[in-house]
Amino acid sequence: MPIFVCHFPPGTSKWNKVEHRLFSFISTNWRGEPLTDYEIIVRLIAKTTTARGLQVTCTLDRRKYAVEKTISDAEMNAIRIVKDKFHGERNYTISPALNTHL
Secondary structure (H helix, E strand, C coil): CCCCECCCCCCHHHCCHHHHHHHHHCCCCCHHCCCCCHEEEEEEHHCCEEECCCCCCCCCCCCCCCCCCCCCCCHHCCEEEEEEECCCCCEEEEEEECCCCC
16 A cells, blocks of 8 residues: 655644644643653543543554664665655655565
């Protein structure tokens, strides 16, 4: 399945409507409580609701991920990325590889 990816330009979180609708409610929910660990942060975010009833889902991902993993040129070349005509550096489609046995 192809995946179309769009990134906001750097410094433009003001365009992120979800962030705008939720951040003030999340801030209100904190009410100056010290953010001493991840569990407190997740709990405070997860219990946030807006005046219109929008609820936030938040979980802490404790999985370990590989760091400094090296991708070979062959693996990189197998990724089919097609840049969009409009700002292809931020908007592109990733399609399944033709060669899936890598």
